Amino acid sequence: MKAVYTFNKESVDIIYHPGDICEGMSNREGHIYELAIPGITNQVKHATELLNQFNAPVYGITGNHELWATNKANQGLDVGDYLDNKCDNYTNLGQMEADIDIGSGVILKLYHGMDGSAYAPGYRGMKLIESLQGGQKPNILLSGHTHKYVQMFQRNIHYTECGCLEDQTAFMRGKKLLAHTGFLIIDVWYNKNGLDRIQTQFYPSYD
Numbered sequence: 001m002k003a004v005y006t007f008n009k010e011s012v013d014i015i016y017h018p019g020d021i022c023e024g025m026s027n028r029e030g031h032i033y034e035l036a037i038p039g040i041t042n043q044v045k046h047a048t049e050l051l052n053q054f055n056a057p058v059y060g061i062t063g064n065h066e067l068w069a070t071n072k073a074n075q076g077l078d079v080g081d082y083l084d085n086k087c088d089n090y091t092n093l094g095q096m097e098a099d100i101d102i103g104s105g106v107i108l109k110l111y112h113g114m115d116g117s118a119y120a121p122g123y124r125g126m127k128l129i130e131s132l133q134g135g136q137k138p139n140i141l142l143s144g145h146t147h148k149y150v151q152m153f154q155r156n157i158h159y160t161e162c163g164c165l166e167d168q169t170a171f172m173r174g175k176k177l178l179a180h181t182g183f184l185i186i187d188v189w190y191n192k193n194g195l196d197r198i199q200t201q202f203y204p205s206y207d
Helices: 002-009 040-051 064-072 079-086 123-131 170-174
Strands: 015-017 058-062 090-095 097-101 107-111 140-143 149-154 157-162 182-191 194-204
Touching: 002 182, 002 194, 015 107, 040 079, 040 090, 058 079, 058 097, 058 107, 064 079, 064 090, 079 090, 090 097, 123 140, 123 149, 123 157, 149 194, 157 182, 157 194
Parallel strands: 015 058, 058 090, 107 140, 140 157
Antiparallel strands: 097 107, 149 157, 182 194
């Protein structure tokens, strides 16, 4: 996988994942026939094999695909905790969102969300940034769920939608939704006064 090779080659310090690590089991009619690996146990096992290939530790939140096992199936299974217990290289930070102090009070927020992917890139991010109260704004916001790569700076928030590592599915194609496949390396500089600057590089992935 290109992400494993690149992250290890570039010696990244920490990997953050904004949700949907596993495909999950939606119970949507026909979804099971789209799965290369059906079953949560099998998916967690496969994710563990992949995550353990990274040299850097992985921290993540669960998204709606993992929460299908919690809410839609009404079984209360927390896939994030399940994965955390099975995988030596993964730490679960919670469901749907988490705030992390990465140093000097600089807050990085991981966010997933339950809404759909907007047809206009950037619209979802604008509405999300508008909804954040002043005292609750992060410095950096990494968003998942949309399968899009979008970057903007609004309300002093460095906002990035992080793309995905899954090609466009039949479901997305039917909804006329693109998949921006790739991953990011973000360099962050901060000092005693807080965030100084960031640099974001997007790596398109075609494997």
